[in-house]
Every structure is written in structure tokens, then in C-alpha cells.
Amino acid sequence: MSSNLTSGSYYGLPRNPYxxxxxxxxxxxxxxxxLTLEEITQQLxxxxxxxxxxxxxxxxxxxxxxxxxxxxMSIFPITYKAYYGATNNSMGMQTALxxxxxxxxxxxxxxxxxxxxxYYNNDTVPVLTAIASTEYFYDPTGNRVIxxxxxNNVSTIMANPIVVTWQxxxxxxxxxxxxxxxxxxxxxxxxxxxxxxxxxxxHNIPFGVEALLRPYKPLVL
Numbered sequence: 001m002s003s004n005l006t007s008g009s010y011y012g013l014p015r016n017p018y019x020x021x022x023x024x025x026x027x028x029x030x031x032x033x034x035l036t037l038e039e040i041t042q043q044l045x046x047x048x049x050x051x052x053x054x055x056x057x058x059x060x061x062x063x064x065x066x067x068x069x070x071x072x073m074s075i076f077p078i079t080y081k082a083y084y085g086a087t088n089n090s091m092g093m094q095t096a097l098x099x100x101x102x103x104x105x106x107x108x109x110x111x112x113x114x115x116x117x118x119y120y121n122n123d124t125v126p127v128l129t130a131i132a133s134t135e136y137f138y139d140p141t142g143n144r145v146i147x148x149x150x151x152n153n154v155s156t157i158m159a160n161p162i163v164v165t166w167q168x169x170x171x172x173x174x175x176x177x178x179x180x181x182x183x184x185x186x187x188x189x190x191x192x193x194x195x196x197x198x199x200x201x202x203h204n205i206p207f208g209v210e211a212l213l214r215p216y217k218p219l220v221l
Contacts, residue, residue: 019098020082021160027079027167033057034064034075034174035183043184044191056191063187067179071217074103075174079115079167083160086119091152097145103168113167114138114145120161122153128163138166173216182212 040056041047068075080101103111117136120126129151136147145164155161173179186209 020084020100022083023100024081025078026081026165028065029076029078030061032076033060035060035180035187039180039184040187043188056187059187059190062190063183066186067183067213071173071213072101073171073173073216074168075170077167077169079165081163081165084162084164085160086150086154086162090150091154092149095147095150096139096142097147097162097164099143099145099164099166101168102140102143103171104173110138110140111169111171112138112140112143113169115165115167116163117145117147118163118165119151120155120158120163121151122155122157126155126158126161176216178212179216182209185209185212 037053037056037060040060041049044056046052046056064075067073068078078101080099082097082100084097097117099112114133114136117131117133118128119131121129131147131151135149136145138144139146145166150162189209
């Protein structure tokens with residue numbers, strides 16, 4: 001066994017003690033269709049009726065984003081930014097930064113791509129400064145970014161001076177027939193129920209949207 005496993009390498013490295021303090025979604029595709037109009041009109045029995053195409057396109061977008069959020073899965077790429085705290089004890093040390101949103105690899109293609117790792121420096125007015133890409137890497141086994149060493153001049157006055165920007169790529173599960181069928185079921189519900197007000201008690205339908213999606217929802221321990 002290599003001796004560097006106990007001499008400062010990332011082996012067994014504990015996660016950042018503060019983890020992420022704030023997460024922002026900074027870019028999301030709101031133009032590309034996932035479910036086609038043909039699939040939707042077939043589902044709704046709207047044959048040769050194009051009068052509602054604009055409305056159906058809006059429902060398709062709402063459906064796709066709802067399923068992405070429910071599964072924590074990118075049907076189309078999504079870009080995020082997370083902010084992390086730092087302490088004097090972590091300066092110059094190797095650090096692991098958890099990522100709250102990731103996407104799985106597929107056919108040896110990275111599902112999660114790190115765009116940048118940066119920090120606010122210790123100037124009187126802190127400036128966001130990039131860390132060289134050679135100084136960090138993505139750890140897919142832990143869904144985290146390993147930074148070789150945090151700079152010694154990380155701001156001590158900013159609440160969360162470390163900033164990671166990354167993109168989750170399109171997940172191959174989005175093309176599974178069961179996922180698309182769940183999308184069509186949800187869209188049908190939104191089409192038929194244009195208000196969330198009811199005089200009666202709502203009941204889940206067996207083998208409805210959640211039942212179709214549940215096997216693909218990540219287990220959180």
C-alpha cells in the first residue's frame with residue numbers, strides 16, 4: 001500500500017466542516033423541449049389541434065423542471081454556484097467541498113463538470129480570485145471537489161469566501177420510457193387540473209407519477 005495514504009493525500013479526507021452554506025442555481029435551459037408536442041397531443045388526444053400548442057409548451061417546461069427537481073436530476077444541463085466557509089486552520093490545507101447537486105457519469109462521460117473554484121481574498125475590499133484548475137479536481141465517489149491547498153490569503157471578513165461553480169450534464173435516465181411516461185402523466189394532470197382548489201379530499205392514484213419516479217430518486221442517508 002502506498003505510504004502517501006497517511007501523509008497528506010486526499011485519502012480519507014474529511015469533508016469541509018462547514019459544508020456549503022448557500023447554493024444558487026445560476027443557469028437553466030428553459031427553451032429546449034423534453035417531451036415533444038407529438039407525444040403530448042397523443043397523450044391528451046388532441047389530434048390535429050394546434051390551437052393550444054403555446055399553452056402545452058409552457059406545461060411541458062413546468063413538467064420537465066418539476067421532475068428534474070423531484071429526482072435531483074438534470075434532464076438538460078443546469079449550472080450551480082455554492083458558497084463555503086473557511087477558518088484560519090484550513091488555510092494551506094487540503095480541503096473537500098461537498099456539492100449538493102450532481103449528475104451521474106454515463107459512457108465514461110463526466111456527468112458533473114467543475115467550471116471554477118475561487119475565493120475572496122483578504123484585501124480591504126475582498127476580490128473574487130480564481131484558483132488554478134490544476135489545484136483541484138472533482139471526486140465522483142464523494143460528490144465533492146478536492147482542493148489541494150486553500151490559499152493563505154482567504155478573506156477573514158466574508159461569511160463564505162470560497163465559491164465553486166459547476167454544471168450538471170444531461171442525465172441519461174431522462175430518456176428512460178418510465179421517466180417520460182411519468183412526465184406525460186404529470187403534464188396530463190396539470191392540463192386537466194388548472195387550479196389546486198378542491199372541495200373534496202385528494203388521493204394519490206396507484207402507479208401514478210411518484211410511483212413511476214420513486215425507483216430513480218436518490219436515497220438520502
